Amino acid sequence: MNRRTLLASAAALALMAMLPPLPARAQGTPIPEGEKLKVGFIYVGPVGDGGWSYQHDLGRKAIEAHFGDRIETSYIENVPEGADAERALTQLALAGNKLIFATSFGFMDAVINTAAKFPDVKFEHATGYKRAENVATYDARFYEGRAVMGTIAGMMTKTNKIGFIGSFPIPEVMQGINSTFIHARKVNPDVELKVVWAYTWFDPAKEADAASALLAEGVDVILQHTDSTAPLAKLQEKGGIGFGQASDMAAFKPTPRVSAIIDNWEPYYIKRVGEVLDGTWASHGVWLGIKDGEVGIGEITEAVPAEVKEAAEAVRDQIAGGYHPFTGPLNKQDGSAWLAEGQTPTDEELASMDFFVEGITAQIPR
Template sequence: MKRRSFLATTAAAAMLAATSLPAFAEEPLKIGFIYVGPVGDMGWSYQHDQGRQAIEAAYGDKVQTSFIESVPEGPDAERALTQLALEGNKLIFATSFGFMDSVMNVAAKFPDVKFEHATGYKRADNVATYDARFYEGRAVMGTIAGRMTTSNKIGYIGSFPIPEVIQGINSSYLHAKKVNPDVEMKVVWAYTWFDPAKEADAAAALIAEGVDVILQHTDSTAPQAKAQEAGIYTFGQASDMGAFAPKPRLSSIIDNWAPYYVKRAGQMLDGTWASEGAWEGIAEGAVEIGEITDEVPAEVKAEALALKDKIASGEYHPFTGPLNKQDGSVWLAEGETPADGDLAGMNFYLEGITAELPK
């Protein structure tokens, strides 16, 4: 009897102790990012980091995020991705096109880690891709540019001749031409995503050719500064950039990654994450049109916003035929629009652009 009483008492005490002990807190989901530029570029990498911060705001102590900035495309990217995986990150976002092969190589070594690659096209069971339909925003920018030029020469600073950038050049030119049949487009390639000196030189070269409106697909504010010095018009790229050239800035195309990042982090937390390819645009809020400044006449602003609304509703596709390639061959027949696969592989200029496309 005494033994049974002792055992019963011990068991009861153990149960009481167990219920009074604090539960071990669940480890936060660790999420890592690599950026091709500095978070302070006020463009591409800055906007991705705004998305990272949105994850923290949405999920609090359920997540722990980190980033590595200014990672060159190539072997350094593979090292950075490996570092993030070894640090225990279970979801890793690689935020530049040139990280693609590095993502695939590292993902094969860490099958339990989920990877997301921005603007790429290679996927695996643990690798997803995501992109934004920047060409939709470029259509709106092109409309404004075509209306605002007085020299009928607009310029475009390209980063690398990949489909994402070529789409933007074509869309900008096409919509500038729709509102101004006399418009010409000059293109200068900087062969960098972020290099203020090279971007400034590219802007200077365009200014020397007589352009009075500059668009860009590079990440720094250097072209804004050059444009302001010359008194010509420009647009913010990836973020608003308004603080760097309040005049004569016209508007901006803004990349809003926050909704996608919050959604995918949530899917990791609830166990529903799956490899997929996302390509969102104005309708989904991934591409935004920044403030159209007072430099733009009211009727031009109204025209640009009406175009944005038509794209968002699906009433209008920025690439709607008849459209020819630069060599005069037919690309799209009357009323025809391209499949996403055709756009994703775009490697030609549209008819009317006289610049030579690098191979």
């Protein structure tokens, strides 16, 4: 595992374990001037993945630039979800970090377990739902960006077959697949959606294989909920178009990357670090989207016809103005009713989504 040397040293950890614990700081107490706040991050992939972890690390760099000498940051990359995550979080806590961002869904139980052992440390978990007095959660409405990308996909496919590379069949990914299909079908009733599961967040070889499998089925537009640029590289080699995922992936402009969903974590990270510094931090759960600036739509390149760009931007602006990508009437895959005319789901319903909508023929792994 590629970790920062300071945090990987077992000898250093043993030494820290023998030191007397730092005095606990009560919730709501500002950090005194001259005392540096240490902020740690753990990433599921490498910071150079060009996608998810890269974008979170831009947020880390943004807080360094914003707060200067008032803070000190560190990170551990390539942390597998599971027991390794708990060890990495413990390392950061023992190293004196008083605010720790855990940036992958599968870190959830590790965050809860570690937070219970370090009540004076504040934890922030990305895309999770379990909270405690010293654990907050934050998420982005990625499905809003998928509605925009789905519009482009539905209008630009020549084979009427679009593909989606899924990481794991969790609600966050199911939302994106469904939103993509709904909005592709709105502009192209003949669209079919093919899904390949990679069972990884970051594995360029598996992601490239997934893209190849989709292309072999006649797909000419691919979306992904995985972290590397490998699917775009495969499209560049074989033909077809795709989209930046989590990050702009601008190296593949103007095609095959014709637009992107960009996760902009910087404002949230700056806000939460500031609240620890001024003593106003409290546990919460937030879910932000296009209108909040947390989900951005990357440049729609000149490879996209003007009418397609106009339609996609209209969807983006409608979402910013209050349109919900899941607005009824909508049925589930088996034909049973889900949302009536004009009805929208609650956040709680979306957060437990475990089905495809009507019209998707792919099967969900169980």
